Amino acid sequence: MAGEPDRYTHGHERATLASHGKRTAENSCGYLLPVLEAGMRVLDVGCGPGTITLDLAAIVAPGEVVGIEPVEDPLDVAREAATRRGDTTTRFELADVYALPHDDDSFDVVHAHQVLQHLTDPVRALHEMARVCRPGGWIAVRDADYAAMSWFPEVPELEDWRSLYRQVARGNGAEPDAARRLRGWVQAAELDDVRLTTSVWTYADEPTCRWWGESQAERVSGPIFAGQAAEQGVDAGELARIAEGWRAWGSAPDAWFAILHGEVLAHP
């Protein structure tokens, strides 16, 4: 890739990888599952810790599945997860969505979960995903929308967190309110037969809310986000206040959180 790589706002800290490691094909790819068939070749772009990738591999077996990441840290975690599952065929490789090391038309499905929102040029990424997807194959993307996230109780620190996260992500040239922009991005990438849907993650029981509150508190005060927030003039005291707000929210007996996602299924 020419120039500096995009900066990934979350980073690959323990809390982030652990949180992403809870994702499954069932809770993250419901819109994609109906088109999957045994024997398909699948590319999972920005596969993170690989739990979704490995689920997809089980569904399309004996098809070939490749997960890619531009940095090694999540790939190591993904390879360990494959070993634990006894999956010896799925490959996790170093690659960049802007310059995929794959031939034209070489996959039946090119999937990216929560990736476009972190890129400075999601349309260029979609063009490259379309290049490696065979005619009649599927491009599948799903992204959240920070402005549309909804929660209760109305802990003021969580609204501060939302403003700060969106500011930091945009400071990185990324787009945190991605779900609502997917339609425009796939139009610009000239994808075909576009199907747009939405779905929601709901956190509304005691262990899940406690986990989500603690996970967000750790992410907010971790060194990667703290460093990026400092560039926006936000100090550690402010981050500690937001982290405490997350913990307070997570321990509220009536805590509730909804994350809206936009989804696209399209042909290249």
Ligand SMILES: C[S@@+](CC[C@H](N)C(=O)[O-])C[C@H]1O[C@@H](n2cnc3c(N)ncnc32)[C@H](O)[C@@H]1O
């Ligand atoms: C929010 S994580 C999603 C991980 C995984 N898809 C999941 O949902 O669990 C976004 C991932 O995109 C990856 N990413 C960022 N820039 C990328 C690029 N240029 N090419 C490929 N992946 C990229 C990040 O490293 C990160 O692991």
